Amino acid sequence: MFDFSEEHKTMRRVLRRWVDAELVPHVDALESEAMLPYEPMRKLLGTFGADEMARQAVAKLEARASGAATPTPEGEAEVGMMHDPAMSAIVSIELSRVSPGFAMAVGASLGLCGGAIMRRGTLAQKKRFALPVLTGEKIGAWAITEPGAGSDAFGGMTTVARREGGGYVLRGSKTFISNAPYADVLVVYAKMEHGDLPLRQRPIHAFLLERGTQGLTLGKPMKKMGMWASPTGEIFLDDVFVPADQLLGEKEREPSREGARDVFHGERTGMVPMCFGIIERCLEVSVAYSNARKTWDKPLGEYQLVQAKLAKMFVHYQNVKNLLFKSIWMAKHKVPLTIGEASAMKAYCAPAATEVAMEAVQILGGNGYMREYRVEQLARDAKLLQIGGGADDIQLVTCARALLRGEIAFG
Numbered sequence: 001m002f003d004f005s006e007e008h009k010t011m012r013r014v015l016r017r018w019v020d021a022e023l024v025p026h027v028d029a030l031e032s033e034a035m036l037p038y039e040p041m042r043k044l045l046g047t048f049g050a051d052e053m054a055r056q057a058v059a060k061l062e063a064r065a066s067g068a069a070t071p072t073p074e075g076e077a078e079v080g081m082m083h084d085p086a087m088s089a090i091v092s093i094e095l096s097r098v099s100p101g102f103a104m105a106v107g108a109s110l111g112l113c114g115g116a117i118m119r120r121g122t123l124a125q126k127k128r129f130a131l132p133v134l135t136g137e138k139i140g141a142w143a144i145t146e147p148g149a150g151s152d153a154f155g156g157m158t159t160v161a162r163r164e165g166g167g168y169v170l171r172g173s174k175t176f177i178s179n180a181p182y183a184d185v186l187v188v189y190a191k192m193e194h195g196d197l198p199l200r201q202r203p204i205h206a207f208l209l210e211r212g213t214q215g216l217t218l219g220k221p222m223k224k225m226g227m228w229a230s231p232t233g234e235i236f237l238d239d240v241f242v243p244a245d246q247l248l249g250e251k252e253r254e255p256s257r258e259g260a261r262d263v264f265h266g267e268r269t270g271m272v273p274m275c276f277g278i279i280e281r282c283l284e285v286s287v288a289y290s291n292a293r294k295t296w297d298k299p300l301g302e303y304q305l306v307q308a309k310l311a312k313m314f315v316h317y318q319n320v321k322n323l324l325f326k327s328i329w330m331a332k333h334k335v336p337l338t339i340g341e342a343s344a345m346k347a348y349c350a351p352a353a354t355e356v357a358m359e360a361v362q363i364l365g366g367n368g369y370m371r372e373y374r375v376e377q378l379a380r381d382a383k384l385l386q387i388g389g390g391a392d393d394i395q396l397v398t399c400a401r402a403l404l405r406g407e408i409a410f411g
């Protein structure tokens with residue numbers, strides 16, 4: 001698979017028209033934080049029927065659970081736009097061409113929060129917590145990072161859960177959490193009390209929290225370098241009581257990081273279409289500018305130093321496109337991507353997106369540095385992709401470990 005099907009290309013055109021009409025006019029407001037990303041997000045879900053698809057998918061699960069429908073292996077966890085990997089990539093690409101921050105706010109709510117509940121939750125949890133998130137009625141956040149635990153998210157985690165009164169009491173804090181300031185539903189990871197087991201080795205569980213719960217405080221939006229259309233904040237848990245039916249999956253498991261790792265995996269590959277959207281847009285703008293702008297009476301594009309920049313940008317474009325289609329093909333055919341492969345993808349695509357966006361700023365000169373041409377925004381936004389979901393160095397370390405452990409098959 002090297003390109004989108006004709007049907008997907010048509011969807012891409014339709015989505016681009018929506019973006020031009022409904023998102024582009026609001027980019028300044030979103031970027032100045034005068035407007036939150038949630039109204040346009042609801043409009044997006046409503047326009048393309050993703051809210052209705054989510055309702056139908058959950059109704060189908062209910063019917064199946066009651067024996068009224070024949071079980072089918074597909075469509076259990078991925079619903080709406082997320083159900084078709086090519087379609088969800090197209091959404092991410094088209095949004096990221098214009099506002100990677102908006103794409104991230106949508107992805108954190110629907111993909112990270114909604115996706116985690118749809119993958120691991122009970123039917124009742126999917127209905128109560130995931131469905132309102134997937135329809136856009138509520139905003140979701142997914143919280144693992146802590147002030148002392150980012151790269152070492154599992155080992156360094158100090159947020160703890162203790163069993164009490166038929167449920168759990170959570171204590172600790174989270175930081176850098178997308179959508180946290182406005183979230184209604186939060187998937188929060190904590191270490192479960194486990195006899196004398198040292199904190200570092202305790203099992204990690206996810207809990208479903210709701211805004212307004214006693215002891216839960218959501219901080220104000222943090223000021224950032226980029227991704228201004230995506231609010232980011234802290235979460236404080238001051239002895240928050242969580243009923244037993246709000247433990248994700250409602251089952252305590254033995255020490256395992258599988259659940260959160262699944263989402264990490266998704267976070268890594270989920271960034272590839274974002275990188276592609278940024279690269280494609282920056283390359284388009286740079287080519288057009290190189291043809292139009294003249295210095296010493298010649299278009300910029302006639303100078304070999306500018307040509308070299310464009311050519312290198314195109315090499316990244318090609319490579320990221322290939323990785324994008326590889327990941328879509330694998331998701332479609334349910335071929336699992338190893339953690340080493342997922343890390344290698346992110347380790348290549350994220351720096352490539354930043355490099356291409358910074359080169360676009362350079363090619364556009366003074367105009368590149370100005371807001372009007374948008375490439376400076378894309379460059380600031382792209383930088384986050386080298387940090388969030390595991391920083392570049394961690395992706396490289398993960399690749400190397402996978403290689404050394406013999407987890408990557410050659411030939």
Ligand SMILES: Cc1cc2nc3c(=O)[nH]c(=O)nc-3n(C[C@H](O)[C@H](O)[C@H](O)COP(=O)(O)OP(=O)(O)OC[C@H]3O[C@@H](n4cnc5c(N)ncnc54)[C@H](O)[C@@H]3O)c2cc1C
Nearest residue numbers: 142143144145150151176177178387388389390391393394
């Ligand atoms: C805008 C934004 C949104 C985010 N959204 C979310 C969210 O929704 N949910 C969530 O849970 N988290 C979220 N994060 C957190 C993000 O995943 C972490 O910031 C990231 O994992 C890096 O962790 P850290 O910031 O603690 O950096 P650190 O772990 O302190 O690392 C700092 C630097 O040191 C390097 N480093 C660390 N250890 C090693 C090592 N062993 N070898 C080599 N280099 C090393 C890292 O690569 C990095 O460059 C978000 C972050 C940002 C900035």
